Amino acid sequence: MKAKGFTLIELMIVVLIVAILAAVAVPLMRGRVDSAKWSEAKAAMGTVATAIRAYHAEKGPNGDAPTAIFGQGATELGFADGDLEGTYFADGDYAIDVTSMDGLVFTITCTPSKADAPSNYSSIELDQTGTWTENAAAE
Template identity: 40%
Template sequence: MKTLNNKNRINKAKGFTLIELMIVVAIIGILAAVALPAYQTYSDRAKFAEAVLAATPLKSAIEVAVQTKNPANLAALAPATLGIPADITATTDVHGSAVASGVITITWKSDSSDLAGITYTLTPDGVTAPVQWTQGGTCLTNGYC
């Protein structure tokens, strides 16, 4: 009798049933459906960091102008004056940048991505050093910055 029980255990098939495999595939599909939109958002946020970094040279130029040129007011902080670079228009290859009364506006290039036309702004608190900046733009409402 003992040998018969051992023989039955040896011949018993091992592995997963079809229903178990189908359940696992369904769970993976549901997780992927939830994860892909979140991944796209993280990917767009990482891409938009490029536009945030594009504001750095303009920010530095305005801070240097405030410290060395002593402008009377924010209106004096204009493009192509006091060492502030000239405005750049957004194209399909280049992000746009503009300075108006010290407010820096970076516009994402006009490509076919979800980020096209999204803006990032930095607003100075005045013309006394150290300059404090306030972030703004449509990137805040869209969750990219």
């Protein structure tokens, strides 16, 4: 009677193939995790951009530019302290630069400060046209 089953060599080959696949997949997944973390910041920045546009519509092109500092009572745009606080980004990570209320020119920047924040970019920016600019992290 002949025994049925896999030999030790066959099992070792299968383990080797699985290890190679894992070695290839892990770096790919790491990039996806950082991308998912940045989506938290992008959602918050989109909300801030909407608030700036609403502020501009209410105040008009001759109104004062909003000078809100998040985490320090950004009530000018309708935000309370902690509204932009998330898992990977804090209120103070977001900055607004309104260059002109006439024609509405602004940039929102997010620079992560939390320890478990994504590491593939040093910061990300959103301008009035909806263009995202990702600033590479220092090597």
